[in-house]
Amino acid sequence: xxxxxxxxxxxxxxxxxxxxxxxxxxxxxxxxxxxxxxxxxxxxxxxxxxxxxxxxxxxxxxxxxxxxxxxxxxxxxxxxxxxxxxxxxxxxxxxxxxxxxxxxxxxxxxxxxxxxxxxxxxxxxxxxxxxxxxxxxxxxxxxxxxxxxxxxxxxxxxxxxxxxxxxxxxxxxxxxxxxxxxxxxxxxxxxxxxxxxxxxxxxxxxxxxxxxxxxxxxxxxxxxxxxxxxxxxxxxxxxxxxxxxxxxxxxxxxxxxxxxxxxxxxxxxxxxxxxxxxxxxxxxxxxxxxxxxxxxxxxxxxxxxxxxxxxxxxxxxxxxxxxxxxxxxxxxxxxxxxxxxxxxxxxxxxxxxxxxxxxxxxxxxxxxxxxxxxxxxxxx
Numbered sequence: 079x080x081x082x083x084x085x086x087x088x089x090x091x092x093x094x095x096x097x098x099x100x101x102x103x104x105x106x107x108x109x110x111x112x113x114x115x116x117x118x119x120x121x122x123x124x125x126x127x128x129x130x131x132x133x134x135x136x137x138x139x140x141x142x143x144x145x146x147x148x149x150x151x152x153x154x155x156x157x158x159x160x161x162x163x164x165x166x167x168x169x170x171x172x173x174x175x176x177x178x179x180x181x182x183x184x185x186x187x188x189x190x191x192x193x194x195x196x197x198x199x200x201x202x203x204x205x206x207x208x209x210x211x212x213x214x215x216x217x218x219x220x221x222x223x224x225x226x227x228x229x230x231x232x233x234x235x236x237x238x239x240x241x242x243x244x245x246x247x248x249x250x251x252x253x254x255x256x257x258x259x260x261x262x263x264x265x266x267x268x269x270x271x272x273x274x275x276x277x278x279x280x281x282x283x284x285x286x287x288x289x290x291x292x293x294x295x296x297x298x299x300x301x302x303x304x305x306x307x308x309x310x311x312x313x314x315x316x317x318x319x320x321x322x323x324x325x326x327x328x329x330x331x332x333x334x335x336x337x338x339x340x341x342x343x344x345x346x347x348x349x350x351x352x353x354x355x356x357x358x359x360x361x362x363x364x365x366x367x368x369x370x371x372x373x374x375x376x377x378x379x380x381x382x383x384x385x386x387x388x389x390x391x392x393x394x395x396x397x398x399x400x401x402x403x404x405x406x407x408x409x410x411x412x413x414x415x416x417x418x419x420x421x422x423x424x425x426x427x428x429x430x431x432x433x434x435x436x437x438x439x440x441x442x443x444x445x446x447x448x449x450x451x452x453x454x455x456x457x458x
């Protein structure tokens with residue numbers, strides 16, 4: 079990072095990172111300190127942190143709550159087992175993740191390579207039964223899925239049937255939750271979030287009848303400020319904000335018995351960096367610093383799942399962070415998990431969007447192993 083000292087200090091304060099920690103992170107990035115270890119049959123582990131797996135203090139994420147979303151290792155799930163000796167397809171990836179120590183997985187669809195056992199598409203009742211057998215074989219539990227959310231509203235008959243099929247698949251797999259990888263709406267306007275709440279209430283009721291909890295997932299934009307007042311634009315839409323954030327508003331208008339959320343902690347911290355000021359209804363500029371852990375604490379049971387992904391400081395990309403293997407960045411997960419508490423309720427899923435590599439086929443599983451080690455090492 080080619081920053082001046084003034085720029086460094088400004089970014090450090092923006093991200094809420096101490097100077098020593100900021101400088102050590104910059105040094106690590108410059109030195110290429112996050113190199114992936116060699117992949118092998120045994121679990122690959124990052125260097126343990128102080129108070130690690132066998133250290134002192136209360137474990138913040140119990141063993142049975144340590145999970146991973148399969149999107150992190152999507153290249154391994156999708157590769158041709160006939161062309162490589164690396165783990166390929168759902169069955170072999172499950173086996174490897176279990177060796178690392180994971181006990182939970184979150185699905186990101188049900189497709190794999192056609193040459194893998196079970197064939198290309200396991201998005202069916204029979205496919206789900208096969209996946210469940212493999213999960214059971216390796217002591218894994220399916221905790222959720224970034225799956226199908228109908229695009230129609232009111233719901234079309236086709237979308238309704240497809241959604242019900244996904245609920246059936248989720249039950250076969252033994253999930254407690256079913257969800258999506260997107261926001262309820264991409265809009266900044268209050269009226270659109272009101273419509274989204276109606277839709278999610280209807281879907282949440284269907285999920286509840288099936289014994290499941292329906293959850294949505296955030297990127298950074300969902301924790302930006304809602305446009306809900308002030309002068310209207312040429313299309314009659316509000317141009318200013320009361321200061322409430324979009325997903326905070328969604329939480330306030332949805333039934334906690336029908337709608338849950340999965341916080342992507344990385345994107346929530348990107349939102350903390352990006353969305354710090356808003357134009358109030360009276361035209362004044364107001365500052366409000368987002369506190370991801372504080373929001374979870376205020377709505378504790380609404381957040382049964384987390385995406386646990388990490389980042390290092392980047393002052394040039396507009397986000398504040400670059401994504402890195404879990405536990406090798408600067409996001410303070412020890413403090414986050416200590417603050418939100420209820421460690422036997424929340425289900426953190428390690429995620430790294432950029433873990434697959436075109437030049438290092440084993441990288442995503444290597445980084446999954448690093449993520450497990452560092453998740454297990456977190457202690458209060």
